[in-house]
Amino acid sequence: MAKTYLSYNNIFSSLGFDSETVIEKMSNDVSGLDRYDNNSLLPQPFCASLLSTEVVREEFNKISDASKYTKLEQMLILSLKKVLDASSITLNERVGLIISTTKGNIDVLEQESSFHESRSYLSELGKTLKDFFGFKSEAIVVSNACVSGVLAISVAKRFIAENRYDHVFITSGDLVTKFILSGFNSFQALSSEPCKPYDKNRIGINLGEVAASILVTSSKIHLNSEAVEILGDATCNDANHISGPSRTGEGLYRSVKAAMKEASIKASDVDYVSAHGTATAFNDEMEAIAFNRLQLENVPLNSLKGYFGHTLGASGLLETIVGMHSVKKNLLFSSKGFTELGVSQNINIITSNTPKTLNVFLKTASGFGGCNTAIVFQKTTN
């Protein structure tokens, strides 16, 4: 079967508008999280990583007319444009477009929105992006809760394997809206302080908004310096509960096991785990149990939620891109917010930015609906 790679990429976030800037900030231990006291978003203070509407609009007006596009569309277009420009691939019917999002333009449902409600349909979002860039194939929207960003990579790989496409561009994003904040708050899961994944004194989730984009390709001539190969991938359901993870980490355990089997690697071959780590007690504990069942407890692991918050449909792709840069730089990023282990089983949390030779890394994500996705990546030897 043809090999599949991840190559040119972009992170558009409060830490910067391209991957390099964001990685530089992370190397200097900077977080994108801030405390907000904004009644129009949530009746109480919250901590999040937000992108200023004005700044996004200003940036967008440099390339097109911002008044025609929603904030999320502007973010996705700005992010994807950088990847398209860098990869210089001609858009024909062999080039696919995948959009990963959980809620898309959900803010157009608000009474004060100046956009028509029809804009809330995710297929409309797909059409807007397809038309902006002139893609020749129909956009595929993946909306599978918080695993969407990682699953989108699997989907791209599978369509390339089926010989439907040679290259697939993925763009992913979600907004921090009144809709999302009120929902997570109704679960009493939100924190007004920076989150502390896996920590004994964890206090809950922070939300975040980013757009992240990438080129997935079967062609070795389109690889950049941080490109990685997809060795194996799998998605498994917990078959347990729609809003809480399995106590035994069943779906996560199975998805990692299946991804490692396809990759033909053992637990000891994994140099780094980029985990989900939302900083809720149930999630973090579930992951610790699953990683112990997988004998991955000694592999350096982090959650990146302390830099970006939980960015929902973008998180898996965003964190994969950070992983690619980690591998390129041979640098493990600290799991920001972590001080003292707060899960029942031992896991090897990265406590400070640490140099280490990296070759293989595992990305995992888990989400509502009981879904779990895992992908194994390997550094390319270009």
Place this chain on the structure above:
Amino acid sequence: MTNKLHIKSYSHIKRQTVSVNGNVVFKGDDADFPNFIKSAYKHLKTSYSKFFKMDNLSKLAFLAADTLLMHESLSEEENNIALILSNKASSLDTDRKHQKSIENQEEYFPSPAVFVYTLPNICLGEISIKHKLYSENSFFIFDRFNAEHLYLYANNLLQNNKAEKVLCGWVDFDENSYEAFLYLVESKGEIVHNTEEINRLYNLL
């Protein structure tokens, strides 16, 4: 290594009618979806109390899946049946309900029981829990039924042994209009698994 794949069975739920393999198994007389789907649930003797907590989209997907999986003599421990569902309206029916509950500060009452259903893939979780499917699942959004996409994705999972069977299809709920078309793909069966046949079955009723 390429195995011949077939569509073993298929179901439709639309216009107050539940059909399996093209044969009507329930016809309701209530135009209101919640009443119709409740009558269908009772008629089909689907005994599963969690059904009543589900939102409209999950009820639709769950029942359409149940009419097929009840004939599969499934294991009580686990089954490797992947789920690939798609629609146009995502979870917008429930999204609108949640949005209404937060629209103004005087009547601000977001509910976690509603919010959890503001994701289209929750219905995959509901089906997985009932039938013990620890399997691949993905939810896609298109503006119309997209047979080619479902065909390629199901083919990929089965040819690479990522699933033993795949339950595919379309489950859409928007305002009071609804439509479900699900089909089960595996090696056994009479109908060849290809885009033409998937479209033919989709348009059958």
